[in-house]
Amino acid sequence: MSAQRLTQGTRSLILQAAFEIVCVYGFAGVTLGHLARKVGMSKSGLFAHFKSIEQVHLALIAYAVDVFRSDVILPALDADEGLPRLEATMSKWLEWTARPGTFGGSPLIAGFFEFDDREGAVRDSLLEQEVAWRDHLRQLVAATVATGTFRQDLNSEQFVSELCGIYYSFHVSARFLRSPESRATALLAVDGLLNRAEVGTRH
Amino acid sequence: MSAQRLTQGTRSLILQAAFEIVCVYGFAGVTLGHLARKVGMSKSGLFAHFKSIEQVHLALIAYAVDVFRSDVILPALDADEGLPRLEATMSKWLEWTARPGTFGGSPLIAGFFEFDDREGAVRDSLLEQEVAWRDHLRQLVAATVATGTFRQDLNSEQFVSELCGIYYSFHVSARFLRSPESRATALLAVDGLLNRAEVGTRH
Numbered sequence: 353m354s355a356q357r358l359t360q361g362t363r364s365l366i367l368q369a370a371f372e373i374v375c376v377y378g379f380a381g382v383t384l385g386h387l388a389r390k391v392g393m394s395k396s397g398l399f400a401h402f403k404s405i406e407q408v409h410l411a412l413i414a415y416a417v418d419v420f421r422s423d424v425i426l427p428a429l430d431a432d433e434g435l436p437r438l439e440a441t442m443s444k445w446l447e448w449t450a451r452p453g454t455f456g457g458s459p460l461i462a463g464f465f466e467f468d469d470r471e472g473a474v475r476d477s478l479l480e481q482e483v484a485w486r487d488h489l490r491q492l493v494a495a496t497v498a499t500g501t502f503r504q505d506l507n508s509e510q511f512v513s514e515l516c517g518i519y520y521s522f523h524v525s526a527r528f529l530r531s532p533e534s535r536a537t538a539l540l541a542v543d544g545l546l547n548r549a550e551v552g553t554r555h
Numbered sequence: 556m557s558a559q560r561l562t563q564g565t566r567s568l569i570l571q572a573a574f575e576i577v578c579v580y581g582f583a584g585v586t587l588g589h590l591a592r593k594v595g596m597s598k599s600g601l602f603a604h605f606k607s608i609e610q611v612h613l614a615l616i617a618y619a620v621d622v623f624r625s626d627v628i629l630p631a632l633d634a635d636e637g638l639p640r641l642e643a644t645m646s647k648w649l650e651w652t653a654r655p656g657t658f659g660g661s662p663l664i665a666g667f668f669e670f671d672d673r674e675g676a677v678r679d680s681l682l683e684q685e686v687a688w689r690d691h692l693r694q695l696v697a698a699t700v701a702t703g704t705f706r707q708d709l710n711s712e713q714f715v716s717e718l719c720g721i722y723y724s725f726h727v728s729a730r731f732l733r734s735p736e737s738r739a740t741a742l743l744a745v746d747g748l749l750n751r752a753e754v755g756t757r758h
Contacts (some may be wrong), residue, residue: 375674380583465665468730469579482732513740517724521716524723527671529685538718548747 361429363401366391367415370408372417374459376431379474409474417481422453425488434499435546438477438492442515446538449523461523486512493549502549514545566604569594570618573611577619577662582612582669582677612677619662620684627651628691637702638749641695645718645745647736652726664726687713695750705752717748 368392388395402408424444431507468477514543518541525534572593576585589600605611627647634643669679698710721744728737
């Protein structure tokens with residue numbers, strides 16, 4: 353195995369460990385000390401891979417975005433364009449959050465609250481990802497307008513903002529309140545949002 | 556001034572500093588070291604007032620709840636029972652979050668994401684406060700049903716969950732995305748939620 357492949361493997365292990373930490377403790381918990389203990393390396397060993405904790409945080413965001421893309425965005429592309437694809441995306445999104453264990457709970461969302469009043473590269477990166485995700489959702493909504501399912505005059509910004517709200521409420525209900533009703537409540541809210549967007553409905 | 560009043564005054568100063576920290580850095584940022592630097596005391600000086608950082612976090616939750624009560628819950632009681640009081644509460648809630656500076660951004664909400672996968676007294680206290688707040692919102696909804704404005708068959712759990720979602724989305728939009736449209740978007744979503752709950756509307 354080449355030295356480069358070994359380095360890549362170690363880097364992946366570090367990011368996997370960082371991902372497990374951020375899911376439980378947020379970005380504030382991803383410190384060099386915590387990470388070094390978890391992967392069984394010295395802090396100086398970590399420095400061979402990442403020059404600062406900020407570099408870890410930025411790589412972690414890219415890593416989480418990759419997981420999100422392969423678990424949520426890509427599988428939904430199998431569904432037909434328009435409403436089926438929008439529904440598949442929303443369903444995968446809710447599923448991802450509710451998954452027990454470390455790979456769930458959308459670590460980036462906790463970051464929205466951690467970095468709302470702080471400046472810097474981590475905030476900028478989180479913001480860029482969230483803007484891209486909302487753009488993706490808006491495109492799915494626009495496609496559902498184009499296929500004739502949703503009203504032509506639908507305000508897609510408003511739709512996406514309300515959809516994100518339903519998602520955040522689901523996240524809090526499922527993972528913080530741990531309510532057994534969280535999924536049913538979210539699906540009912542999503543149904544209402546979709547129905548109100550459809551052609552021929554009052555709005 | 557008595558020794559007890561001096562102690563109370565110092566305790567308030569410490570909690571005020573902790574509140575300013577939590578608004579920006581979350582609970583993870585409220586460490587004994589950070590707090591000692593901010594109030595200009597030694598860590599051992601802090602220990603005379605709080606036996607552990609967990610005690611600080613618990614006192615901070617109680618402090619934030621007091622601020623929330625006097626800024627949001629109590630002023631809304633001036634409005635008439637039913638829809639006016641529900642609307643006044645929602646309006647004060649949104650206003651509180653959007654306020655620039657330290658007294659805004661509902662520090663407890665960041666805690667929902669920080670403590671979703673962690674156990675302990677801080678989580679338990681945050682949970683208790685959130686359950687109480689949702690109970691308060693449900694009572695306001697029930698009163699709006701009782702005054703005949705909202706439908707008798709309204710699902711108040713669902714209503715409160717969707718309202719919280721609108722609030723979380725507003726919080727992210729105003730404080731993380733820093734969108735100038737955040738308030739208008741939230742008010743439009745709230746209007747829709749209220750209209751759908753009213754007597755004589757389709758649901």
